[in-house]
Amino acid sequence: MVKLRESQFALFPLKSIRSSISLAFSCLILASIAATTLFSYQLSVEAVQRNSQGYIEEIIKQVNTNIQSYVDYMENISLLAMTNKDVKYYISDSSFISQEERRPYEKRISDLFQAILYTRKDIASIMVFGYNGRYVTDRRITSLNPNTKVEQQAWYKNAQSEGGKSVLSAPHVQNIIQNEYRWVVSLSRELKSTDGITAEGVFLVDLNLSVINDICSHINLGKRGYVFIVDPKGNIVYHPDQQLIYSNLRTERIPDVVHAKSGSTFIANDSDGKRIYSVQDANFGWKIVGVAYTDELLTDKTTIRNTILVYALCGLAVTLILSLLLSHRLTRPIKELQADMRQVEKGNFDIQTQIGQMNEIGQLGRTFNMMVSRIKNLMQEIIQTQEHKRKSELQLLQAQINPHFLYNTLDSIVWMAEQKRHEEVVLMTSALSKLFRASITKDQELIPIRVEIEHITNYLLIQKMRYHEQLDYIIDISDGILSYKTLKILLQPFVENAIYHGIRNGPEVGMVIIRGREDNGRVVFEVEDNGLGMSPEQLARIWAVDEESPIGKGIGIHNVNERIRLHFGHDYGVTIRSEMEAGTNVTITIPKLA
Amino acid sequence: MRTHRFTVVLILVLLVAVIYAVVYSKVLSVASNQGQTVTVVLKSLNVRSDFWQTVSAGAQVAARQAGVKIDLAGPLQETDAGAQIQALEEAIVRKPQAIVVAPINDVRMPGIIRRIRSAGIRLIIIDTPLDIEEPKPLFVGNNHVEAGRLAGKTVAQLTDNRPVAAIIGDSEHSVITSERKKGVEESLIPYLNSMYGTYYCDDSEDRAYQIARFILHGKHPINAFVTLNEAATLGVAKAIKDSGNVKPVRLIGFDSSVYEIQLLEDGVLNATIVQKPFNMGYLGVKLALDLLDGKPAPSDTFIDSTVITRSNMYTPENQKLLFPFIQTN
Structure with missing residues (x-):
C-alpha cells in the first residue's frame, strides 16, 4: 500500500490535486x-491510395482501349485486304497474270493501300507478300532491302505459323524496305485462297511505334510514374527505361506482372520507392x-x-481548457475546505465550512465541522474549569490568612488582658471583630474603597496596639475615590509585609504610609515604609511564584498581582520600588469602578 | 499555486510540441526530392547528333526517375568550345546544386571548372576525361581501351585466331582514337604477326579508301581491318567492295550510323563496337543526384561497349542501341 502510494506520487509529482x-x-x-x-491520417491516406489505385486502373484501361482500337483498326485493314478481289487474284497461285497485266493490278492494289494510308x-x-513471289506495297515503286529476307522476318514466320490469325509483333525496326529503318509494331496475317484452306501470302500492316509511344509516354501518372507493356512471355514490348533494363541499370518486376491477373493491382516497395502496379490484359496477349x-x-x-494536425491541435486546445475547467470544478470544494482548515490552524474555531453535495468531500466537510465545534466546546470547558480552580484557590488563600492573624491578635489581647489594660482590650477586640465582619462578607469580591480603608484602618489599629511605639502610620486617601470599588483585602498583604519585614526587625520607629488617589482615570494606592528595604535578589524572590508554603508567609505579592490582573486585566497590577536601608514603596493600580 | 499551474501548462505545451515534431517528421513524412537542381551541359544539343540526343534522353530518364527537373544546355556544334563555356557560365549564374558536363577540349576549360567548384557546385564530368588539378571530379565515360580490346577479340574470333590486322584511325592526336588503338593492340599482341600497321585518314573517307586500297593491293596479305571511326569504316568498306572480295577481309568498325548499319546488313562490315550513350547520360545525372543525397559514389564509372554483328543487330537490346530514336512521320 505504501509502495503504491509512492508510485502514484512519482506519476504525478505535483503538489496540488488540481x-x-x-x-x-x-x-x-x-x-x-x-x-x-x-x-x-492512415485512413485518409489509405482512402486516397485506394482512389488512386482506381484512378490508375481507369487510366490503364483507357490506354488499353486506345491501343486496342489501333490494333482493331489494323485488323480491319487486314480484313479489307483479305477480302479484296484484286489482292486475292494477284497473289493467287492458281491465277495466271501476264507480265503486262501485272502493272494495273499492282497499281490498283497500291492505290487502295495508299487511300487507307492517307x-x-x-x-x-x-x-x-504472295507465296508466288509477288508483292505489293503502298508505294508505287518499292525496292526491298537486298540484304533482308522477308521469309526470315519474325512477323512473316509468326503469321505463317498462326495460319490465318492476325499476329502482333513487338516493336522493332522494320528494315525490309531499302534505306528505311522505322520503329514499328507489325500486324501480320496469312491470307487464304477463296477456299479458305490454301495459304497464299502474308499481309503486313506496320503501325508507327510513335503512336504507342505517345499513348504510353503521355500518360500522367505523376512525375515519376510510367506505363509499360510486356508480352505474355515477359519480353518487354514497350518500356521507357528499356535500355536501362537491358544494361542491368534498372530492374522491373516483370515476373510479378506476368503472373498478375488482368485488372489487378499490386504494390511494390523496394529501394526505388513504394509504387502501385496496375495490370491490364490486352486481348492480343x-x-x-x-x-x-x-x-x-x-x-x-x-x-x-496539415489539415488533420490543425484539427487535432484545435481539439487539443479545447479539450485541454475543458480539462482545466473540469479539474477546477472538481477540486473547488476541496480548496474551500482547505481554506477553512487554514482558518482553524490560525485559531479561529468559529468557522463552519459550507457543505455542498453530500459526496465524499461533503462528508469530509461535515466531519470537519463536527470536529471543529467539538474542539471549540472542549476549549471553553477547559478555560472555565481553569478559572474556577484559580478562584477557589484564591478563596482558600484568603481564608488561610485569617487563623494566622487571629492567633497573633488573640495573643496580643491575652497579653493586654493579663496586664489588665481593659480599654485597650476592648478597642482591639472591637477592631478585630470589625475586621472579621469585613472578611465574612464572602459573597462579593468587590467592595467600596471606603470599606477597604475601614478594614485597613482596623487592621493597622490592631497592629499599632501590638507594636506600640515601634509602629506609626498615616492613611492619606483622597475623598473622591472613597465611593469607587476595589477588590477586598487588597492592601492588607502589603501593609502586613511592610510591618513584618520593614519595621519589626528595624531599630527605629517604623512608619507606614498608605496613600490613595485618582490618577489618569485610575485609582492608585501606595504603601510606603521606611524599613530595611530589599536587595534586588529579595525583590525577585518576592515575585517568584511560591505555592509550596503559602502558610506562614501570608499571601504572596505575586498572588495579589495575579488577582488584580484576573479581575481587571493586564493593564493593572502591582509595582515595587525598594532601596536598602531606605524603605519600600508598593504601588497598586486598579481601574476606577463606580 | 500560480507557478504550479504554469508548470503544468509548460509541460503540456512541450509535450504537444514534441509529439507534433515527432509525428510531423517520422510518421507522416512525405518524401520528396524537390529543390534539387542539376544542369547538364553537353557537347552538342543538335537534334541531328544521335549520340548527344541519346545522352540527353538518358539524362532525362534519370531525372524523371528521381522526380527532379534538369536543365539541358550545350552548343550546336560539337567543336564550339566558346559556346559551351558560355553555357557553363550561364549555369554558374543560375547556381544549380550540381553540373554534369561533357567538356569540349579547350584551354579555357580548367579555369571554368575551377569557377564551378569555387561556386560550391558539385561537378560530374562525362564522356571526355579532363586533365585538371586534384581533387579529381567524378567521371562517367566510355571505356575506349576496353572497346578497343573488344574489337581486337572480335578480329581474332572472325579470323580463326590468325589475325593480321591493319588499324585505321582518324588522327594521331585524338584521345579516343589512341585509346581504342591501344585496346586493339593489347588484345592482338598474343597473336603472332597480328599487327600489320596503323594508319590515319584525318577523318576523310577518301583517304581511308586510298589507304585500304593500297593495303589490299599490297604484297602482304591481311585478313582484317579495324577502323576506329565512321569515316575510316566507310572508306575501307568501299575499298573492300571495290576489290571484289578476292580474299575474305574482315572489317571491324566503331560506332553506328545508317551507312554502317547498311554495311552490316550487307555483310561488308562484320562487326561494329557501339557505345551506350544513353547509359552515360543516365549514370551522369544519377551520380550527381546520389552525390547530392550524400550517397557514396565511385570516382570513375566506365560504361562498356557492345559488339554488334549482322546476326544480333535486330535483337531487342541492340535495336535500341542502333536506332535510339523513333521517328514520327
Whole structure:
C-alpha cells in the first residue's frame, strides 16, 4: 500500500490535486487525440491510395482501349485486304497474270493501300507478300532491302505459323524496305485462297511505334510514374527505361506482372520507392502496366496531414481548457475546505465550512465541522474549569490568612488582658471583630474603597496596639475615590509585609504610609515604609511564584498581582520600588469602578 | 499555486510540441526530392547528333526517375568550345546544386571548372576525361581501351585466331582514337604477326579508301581491318567492295550510323563496337543526384561497349542501341 502510494506520487509529482488531475486528463486527451490523428491520417491516406489505385486502373484501361482500337483498326485493314478481289487474284497461285497485266493490278492494289494510308497518318506501311513471289506495297515503286529476307522476318514466320490469325509483333525496326529503318509494331496475317484452306501470302500492316509511344509516354501518372507493356512471355514490348533494363541499370518486376491477373493491382516497395502496379490484359496477349509512385499520387498527403494536425491541435486546445475547467470544478470544494482548515490552524474555531453535495468531500466537510465545534466546546470547558480552580484557590488563600492573624491578635489581647489594660482590650477586640465582619462578607469580591480603608484602618489599629511605639502610620486617601470599588483585602498583604519585614526587625520607629488617589482615570494606592528595604535578589524572590508554603508567609505579592490582573486585566497590577536601608514603596493600580 | 499551474501548462505545451515534431517528421513524412537542381551541359544539343540526343534522353530518364527537373544546355556544334563555356557560365549564374558536363577540349576549360567548384557546385564530368588539378571530379565515360580490346577479340574470333590486322584511325592526336588503338593492340599482341600497321585518314573517307586500297593491293596479305571511326569504316568498306572480295577481309568498325548499319546488313562490315550513350547520360545525372543525397559514389564509372554483328543487330537490346530514336512521320 505504501509502495503504491509512492508510485502514484512519482506519476504525478505535483503538489496540488488540481494540477495532478489536469495533468492526468491532459495526458489522456493527448494520447487519445494523437491516436485518433494517426488513425484518421492512415485512413485518409489509405482512402486516397485506394482512389488512386482506381484512378490508375481507369487510366490503364483507357490506354488499353486506345491501343486496342489501333490494333482493331489494323485488323480491319487486314480484313479489307483479305477480302479484296484484286489482292486475292494477284497473289493467287492458281491465277495466271501476264507480265503486262501485272502493272494495273499492282497499281490498283497500291492505290487502295495508299487511300487507307492517307486516312491514317499513324500507319507506316501496308504490304502484301504472295507465296508466288509477288508483292505489293503502298508505294508505287518499292525496292526491298537486298540484304533482308522477308521469309526470315519474325512477323512473316509468326503469321505463317498462326495460319490465318492476325499476329502482333513487338516493336522493332522494320528494315525490309531499302534505306528505311522505322520503329514499328507489325500486324501480320496469312491470307487464304477463296477456299479458305490454301495459304497464299502474308499481309503486313506496320503501325508507327510513335503512336504507342505517345499513348504510353503521355500518360500522367505523376512525375515519376510510367506505363509499360510486356508480352505474355515477359519480353518487354514497350518500356521507357528499356535500355536501362537491358544494361542491368534498372530492374522491373516483370515476373510479378506476368503472373498478375488482368485488372489487378499490386504494390511494390523496394529501394526505388513504394509504387502501385496496375495490370491490364490486352486481348492480343500484351499486358499493359501502369506504375505510379504512391508519394506522388498522394500530392494531397501534405494537405491531409496539415489539415488533420490543425484539427487535432484545435481539439487539443479545447479539450485541454475543458480539462482545466473540469479539474477546477472538481477540486473547488476541496480548496474551500482547505481554506477553512487554514482558518482553524490560525485559531479561529468559529468557522463552519459550507457543505455542498453530500459526496465524499461533503462528508469530509461535515466531519470537519463536527470536529471543529467539538474542539471549540472542549476549549471553553477547559478555560472555565481553569478559572474556577484559580478562584477557589484564591478563596482558600484568603481564608488561610485569617487563623494566622487571629492567633497573633488573640495573643496580643491575652497579653493586654493579663496586664489588665481593659480599654485597650476592648478597642482591639472591637477592631478585630470589625475586621472579621469585613472578611465574612464572602459573597462579593468587590467592595467600596471606603470599606477597604475601614478594614485597613482596623487592621493597622490592631497592629499599632501590638507594636506600640515601634509602629506609626498615616492613611492619606483622597475623598473622591472613597465611593469607587476595589477588590477586598487588597492592601492588607502589603501593609502586613511592610510591618513584618520593614519595621519589626528595624531599630527605629517604623512608619507606614498608605496613600490613595485618582490618577489618569485610575485609582492608585501606595504603601510606603521606611524599613530595611530589599536587595534586588529579595525583590525577585518576592515575585517568584511560591505555592509550596503559602502558610506562614501570608499571601504572596505575586498572588495579589495575579488577582488584580484576573479581575481587571493586564493593564493593572502591582509595582515595587525598594532601596536598602531606605524603605519600600508598593504601588497598586486598579481601574476606577463606580 | 500560480507557478504550479504554469508548470503544468509548460509541460503540456512541450509535450504537444514534441509529439507534433515527432509525428510531423517520422510518421507522416512525405518524401520528396524537390529543390534539387542539376544542369547538364553537353557537347552538342543538335537534334541531328544521335549520340548527344541519346545522352540527353538518358539524362532525362534519370531525372524523371528521381522526380527532379534538369536543365539541358550545350552548343550546336560539337567543336564550339566558346559556346559551351558560355553555357557553363550561364549555369554558374543560375547556381544549380550540381553540373554534369561533357567538356569540349579547350584551354579555357580548367579555369571554368575551377569557377564551378569555387561556386560550391558539385561537378560530374562525362564522356571526355579532363586533365585538371586534384581533387579529381567524378567521371562517367566510355571505356575506349576496353572497346578497343573488344574489337581486337572480335578480329581474332572472325579470323580463326590468325589475325593480321591493319588499324585505321582518324588522327594521331585524338584521345579516343589512341585509346581504342591501344585496346586493339593489347588484345592482338598474343597473336603472332597480328599487327600489320596503323594508319590515319584525318577523318576523310577518301583517304581511308586510298589507304585500304593500297593495303589490299599490297604484297602482304591481311585478313582484317579495324577502323576506329565512321569515316575510316566507310572508306575501307568501299575499298573492300571495290576489290571484289578476292580474299575474305574482315572489317571491324566503331560506332553506328545508317551507312554502317547498311554495311552490316550487307555483310561488308562484320562487326561494329557501339557505345551506350544513353547509359552515360543516365549514370551522369544519377551520380550527381546520389552525390547530392550524400550517397557514396565511385570516382570513375566506365560504361562498356557492345559488339554488334549482322546476326544480333535486330535483337531487342541492340535495336535500341542502333536506332535510339523513333521517328514520327
